[in-house]
Amino acid sequence: MILITNDDGIVAPGIKALVEVASQFGEVLVVAPDSPQSGQGHAITLNNPLKLRKVDIFEGIDAYECSGTPVDCVKLAKNVLLKGKKIDLCVSGINHGANSSINIIYSGTMSAAMEASIEGIDSIGFSLLDFSFEADFEAAKFYIKKIISSVLNQPMQDCKLWNVNIPACGLDEIKGIKVCRQGNGTWVEEFQEGIDPRGEKYYWLTGKFVSYENDDLDNDINALKNNYVSIVPSGHDLTHYAQIKNLKYLENI
Amino acid sequence: MILITNDDGIVAPGIKALVEVASQFGEVLVVAPDSPQSGQGHAITLNNPLKLRKVDIFEGIDAYECSGTPVDCVKLAKNVLLKGKKIDLCVSGINHGANSSINIIYSGTMSAAMEASIEGIDSIGFSLLDFSFEADFEAAKFYIKKIISSVLNQPMQDCKLWNVNIPACGLDEIKGIKVCRQGNGTWVEEFQEGIDPRGEKYYWLTGKFVSYENDDLDNDINALKNNYVSIVPSGHDLTHYAQIKNLKYLENI
Numbered sequence A, B: 001m002i003l004i005t006n007d008d009g010i011v012a013p014g015i016k017a018l019v020e021v022a023s024q025f026g027e028v029l030v031v032a033p034d035s036p037q038s039g040q041g042h043a044i045t046l047n048n049p050l051k052l053r054k055v056d057i058f059e060g061i062d063a064y065e066c067s068g069t070p071v072d073c074v075k076l077a078k079n080v081l082l083k084g085k086k087i088d089l090c091v092s093g094i095n096h097g098a099n100s101s102i103n104i105i106y107s108g109t110m111s112a113a114m115e116a117s118i119e120g121i122d123s124i125g126f127s128l129l130d131f132s133f134e135a136d137f138e139a140a141k142f143y144i145k146k147i148i149s150s151v152l153n154q155p156m157q158d159c160k161l162w163n164v165n166i167p168a169c170g171l172d173e174i175k176g177i178k179v180c181r182q183g184n185g186t187w188v189e190e191f192q193e194g195i196d197p198r199g200e201k202y203y204w205l206t207g208k209f210v211s212y213e214n215d216d217l218d219n220d221i222n223a224l225k226n227n228y229v230s231i232v233p234s235g236h237d238l239t240h241y242a243q244i245k246n247l248k249y250l251e252n253i
Helices: A013-025 A070-081 A108-118 A138-153 A220-225 A241-246 A248-252 B013-025 B070-081 B108-118 B138-153 B220-225 B241-246 B248-252
Strands: A002-005 A028-033 A052-054 A062-066 A089-096 A123-128 A161-166 A176-179 A185-195 A201-211 A228-234 B002-005 B028-033 B052-054 B062-066 B089-096 B123-128 B161-166 B176-179 B185-195 B201-211 B228-234
Touching (some): A002 A070, A052 A070, A070 B201, A089 A108, A108 A123, A108 A161, A161 A220, B002 B013, B013 B089, B028 B070, B062 B070, B089 B138, B138 B161, B241 B248
Parallel strands (some): B002 B028, B028 B062, B123 B161, B176 B228
Antiparallel strands (some): A185 A201, B161 B228
């Protein structure tokens, strides 16, 4: 059983492409948000009830739209729809836009995959570096098929989460796969300011991504810039281990 | 300048307690959500404009309520309200409830602090292990004052984010501070099912936390269980470094 979700919503072309690839490997279940949820990070719905509705949009495939966040989708799939059933793999995406570098923190696509990995399920988030709804997913599908095939034959070990990003270019231009670390970069942000129809001031987030990396190919930012598919093995232990010893003085303040 | 935020909303008693402590150290600015945002994780608002409203609820203190998520609050504070001004420290909380172990991933309180740390600002999330609005913050305030005083005298080095949790007991029962790692545990979840007023089925998240740790005091779960204040130095690089070498075979699939 392969569980499929995303953050762009159940009607996004990216999840359709992912369903086409994943369903070649056996039984799949789609549970995805009923509206776009980009930037939802690891949000969960605590103060409201959630709805699940069966939808018939992928031929011959069981699919549900969910009123919650991407992480809610995974929780509902595991605990309600697939209760007690083994999930061999969770795939999330294909995201419309990059989730390399620091974007893993903000991404609903990656948070959904992380939620499954926290539950001990092998999980992969797939993202294409093209924001548009008309993005070409053909090269992405080629590599996703290889990667799903590999992980089903050779399941993950200690690390249950891979962050896979695919450059926005033709298949013949992609140089291959790089297994690498999360690149160091951040968003330099500005807010577009305006006045709403009721005369109140508003602020709307905008910004541009800035890389702090030099030219090494050991990180996802540069692997992608050089037309490689990047795979970053990722986790959910945020401890900065090197600092524990240095901060022991805090036990005596 | 100390920036103060939270995820329980600007009228929660926890942020009032934090304002009381932090304002003893100099100028502060409060920017916090206008409604409860527990479990919002690192969500940001991309598809909607945000509102900021100046509120007069902390005597003599500049404070704004924000229509967005905890992370939005930090972005707006840094890029709009404090544009170009140095922020010496960002403190988030005091959260009503634990943010130890895996809860750091779901917590809006910790995500707000993490957002400031991504921007290079020394940041601390404070949480008290008591969910109630009537929680007693006296012991928490004692330790938070010590910790803020220490970090202002000796700023953070490589690691710009501390996750501080405080046990729910009297000051005389707290044994001290432990600097430790993120404990290994997860939520075992169930969904309460029901029928809404329009006859539609709903699912409402519930569950209980399960620790996978034995008795060592080197992690926050057990430090707290033994009445220590826990401090976990934390980061935003999710790379599982040990696995990069093991996964190099994926470059040849």
